[in-house]
Amino acid sequence: MMTMFGDPEVWLPLAFAALMGFSILIYVILDGFDLGVGVLSAFVEPAERDRMIASIGPFWDANETWLVMAIGILLVAFPTAHGAILTALYIPVAVMLIGLILRGVAFEFRAKTTGRAHNAWNAAFFSGSLLSSLSQGWMLGIYVMGLEHTAETMAFAALTAFCLTGGYAFIGACWLILKTEGALQDKAVDWAKGGLRLAVAGLLAISVATPLVSPRLLDKWFSFPEFLFLAPLPIVSAGVAGAIWLILRDPDLATGRLAWTPFAGAAALFALGFMGMAYSFYPYVVPEQITIYDAASAPESLLIIFVGAVIVMPVIMAYTALAYYIFRGKARALSYE
Amino acid sequence: MDDPLLLSRIQFAANISFHILFPTITIALGWMLLFFKLRFNRTGDERWMEAYRFWVKIFALSFGLGVVSGITMSFQFGTNWPGFMETVGNIAGPLLAYEIMTAFFLEAAFLGIMLFGASRVPNWVHTLATFLVAFGTTLSAFWILVLNSWMHTPAGFEMIDGQAHATDWLAIIFNPSMPYRLVHVLLASGLTVAFLLMGVSAFRLLVGDRSGGAGLTLKVGAWLGAMLIPVQIFAGDMHGLNTLEHQPQKVAAMEGNWETRGAVPLVLFALPNEELRQNDFEVAIPYGASLILKHDPQGVVPGLNDFVAEDGTVMHPPVAPVFWSFRVMVGTGFLMLLVSWAVVWTLWRKGGAQALNPWVLRGLVAMTFSGWVATLAGWYTTEIGRQPWVVQGVLATEDAVADVPAPMVAGSLTAYLAVYVFLLTAYITVMFGLARKAAKADRGAFDLPDRRSGRAALAPAE
Ligand code: HDD
Ligand code: HEM
Ligand code: HEM
16 A cells, blocks of 8 residues: 555655645635634624624634644644744744634633623634734744744734735635625625735735745746746636626625625635645745655654545545535524524 | 743643643533433423533533633644654654544534534434534544553554654554543543532522522432442542553652552651652551552552662652642542432432532532542643653653743743633633523523424524
C-alpha cells in the first residue's frame, strides 16, 4: 500500500499538505461567514440580531471544528513546522483563542440571560468575532511576510487584518442574503457591497506584496510558461468579483431565485485566492524556511492517518451536508427542544 | 516568576483543568439526556420531557464551554510544548487525528440537530442525534485517554534518533494503564453528573419547585450515584494496583512512604517533608498500606528513597501535592458513598423527594460540584505523580518546553486566567438562574410535543 503511489516520502507529505489546505479553506469559508455575521451583529436591532444569530446557531460548532482539523494536521503531519509557526505567532494565537472563546460561549449565555447581562453577552459575541477575525488576518499577513516582525511587515499585517475582517463581513452578508428576508436582507445587500470592496482590496494587496518580498515568488509567477497557466486565476477571480457586483445591484435579488448566488460567488472567490496562495508557498510550510518534505512525520504514522482520513472524510462531508439540509430555508428564532 | 518552564506548566495545567470540568459533565450528561428521551418515548410521562428540556440547556452550555476550551488545548501543544510533538509526535499524532476525525466532527455536527432540530426532523432522527452526540463525546474521551495513558505507561514503540516510532499500534492503544484509566474516568463523569443532577434538583425544590420534574431528576441522580460509587471505589483500587506495577514512585508519593519495607502503615494525615525526607505529624493505621497494596500485612511496599540517584538527583515526583490530592479524591469518594446511599435509603423509606429534610437538600446543593473536586484531585495525583516526566521514562518535562520569552507566557496566562474565572462564575450563576426560572415557571408554559410525531410546538425562544 505504502509504495502504491510511488515514494511515500514524497506523496504522503503532499497529500497531507493538500488535506490541510482543504481544511483551512473550508474553515475560512464556513467559520468566515459565522465570524462575519458576528461582526455585523453590532449594527442591527435586537430582533434582527436574534435572527442573524439563529441563522448560524446550528452550524458554528461544526464549522469551527475545521480549524481544529487544520491545526491538528499541521501538528501531526508537520510537527516541526507546527512548533515554528505557533511560537512565532504566539500573541495573535492567544488573542484569537480568547476571541473564539468569547464568541463561542456568547451563543449560549446570551440565550439564557436578559437585560444588562444579555446586552453584555451580545457585546462579547461581537467583540469575540471581531478579535478572532482581526487576529486571523494579522497571522495571515505575518505568515505571507515569512514570519518576520519588522515595521513594514507589521504594517502589512495590519492591512491584511483589516481586509480579512472585511472579507468575512462580506461572506457573512452573503450568507444573510440567503438566509433572511425583509429589511434585514436589504441591509445585508448593502453590507455585501461594502465588504466586496474590502475583500478585493485584500486579494490585490497580497498578490502585489508576495512577489515583492520574495524574489522566488516573483520568479515563480512571472516566468514563462508558468505565467500562461496561471493567468486564468486572476482573470477568473476578477470575473467572479464582477459577477457578484452585478448580482448585488439587481433590485430583484432579494425575492428572486438567485439569493444563493452571492454566497456561492464569495466562496468561489475565497477558494481562488487560496489556490493562488497555495501555489505561491508550495513546497514551503514555513515560508522560505521549512518545506513540507523536511517537516513531515514518519511515513508509517502518516499512512495510518491517511487511511483513516480516506474513509472518514466522505462520511464527515455527508453528515455536514445533512445538517445544512435539515436547517435549509430562511432562519427563524431558535429554541431548544 | 520569570521561568518559562514553570509558567508554561502553570498555563497548561490551568487550561486543561478548566477544560476537563466540562467534558466530565457532557460525557455522562449526554447519555442521561438519551435516557430521559427514551423514557419519554416509552412512557409518555411529561416529566421526562421536562427533564430533557431543562437539562439539555445545561448540556448545551457545558458543551459550548468544553468546545472553546478544547480548541485552546489543541493549540497549546504547539505554542508551549513543541518538544512534545517533536519527540513523540509519531504516536500522539495519529491518536489526536483519530479523535478529531471520528469524534469531534460527529458530536459537533449532530449537536445542532440535537439542540435545535426537534421540530424539523422525525422523532427517531432526533433520538438518534442525541445518541450520536453522547457517543461522540465518549469516543473522544477514549482517544484522548489512550494518548494520556500511553504517556504514563508507554508501549509498542522504539526510539530512533531521539524520536519515538510506532511498532505496534494495538500495544499503543491498549497500553497497560488504558483500560483502568478509561473506566475510572468514565465512572468519574457519571458520578459528577449524578451529584450535579441531585444538587440542581435539590436547589429547585428548595426554591419552591412543584412541577414534579425536579423530584424525579433528584431521584435519578441519587440512584445513579449510589450505583456507581462502589464500582468506582473498586475500580480505583484496581487502578492503584496497576500503577504500583508500572509507576511505583507515584504510589510511594500517594502513600507518603519513604523507605521500601514491609508492614507499611496507611497514612491518614501527615505533612510530607522533602527536606528531611520524612513525614511530620503522621497519623496512620498500622499495616494498612501493605494490606491494600499487597493484600498481606507484611507485604513490601516500594518507598521514595529508591528513586534518588547516587548523585542526589531526585527522580520521584514532588510528594506533598500528590499525597494531598490523592486524599482529597478518596475523601470525596467516601463522602459521595455516604451521601448517595443515605439519600437513596430515605427516598426508599419515605417515597418522594418532597419528603427530604431541607437540610439534606442544602447538603446536596453544597455537593453539586463535588464531582469536579474529585476529578481534578484525581488528575493532579496522576499528572503530578508522573513528574519529572511528560512521557514516563521517555521525555522529561523540561525538554519539551517552548523557547517563548517568559513575559509573553506570563501575559497569555494572565489573560486566560481572567477569562476562566469570569466564565466559571457566569456558568454557575446561569445554571442556578435557569434552575430558579424553571422552579417558578407556570406549568402551563411548557408546550409538550405530540409523542407520536415528536413535533414540538415551538417553545418560546430561550
Ligand atoms: C476525558 C475526557 C477528555 C480529556 C482528558 C480531554 N478532552 Fe477535549 N473534549 C472532550 C473530552 C476530553 C469532549 C467530551 O469530547 C469535549 C468536551 C465538550 C465537547 O464538545 O467535547 C471535548 C472538546 C474538545 C475540543 C473541541 C472539539 C469540538 O470542536 O467539538 C478540542 C479541540 C479538545 N477537546 C482537545 C483536547 C486536548 C488537546 C486535550 C488534552 C490535552 C483534551 N481535549 C482533553
Ligand atoms: C483532563 C484532565 C487533565 C488534567 C486536569 C491534567 C492536569 C495536569 C497538570 C496539573 C499537570 C502539571 C503537572 C506538573 O507540572 O507538576 C499536567 C501535566 C501534563 N499533562 Fe495533563 N492533565 C489532564 C489530561 C492530560 C491529557 C489528556 C494529556 C495529553 C494527551 C495531558 C498532557 C500533559 C502534558 C504534556 C503535561 C506536561 C506538562 C507539565 O508538566 O505541565 N494531560 N497535567
Ligand atoms: C474512593 C476511592 C478511589 C480510589 C481508590 C481512587 C484511585 C485512584 C488512583 C490510584 C488514581 C491514580 C492512577 C494513576 O495515576 O495511575 C486515580 C486517578 C483519578 N481518579 Fe480516582 N479513586 C477514587 C475515587 C475517585 C472519584 C470519586 C473520582 C471522581 C468522581 C475519581 C476521579 C479520578 C480521576 C479523574 C483520576 C485521573 C485519571 C486517571 O488516572 O484515571 N476518583 N484514582
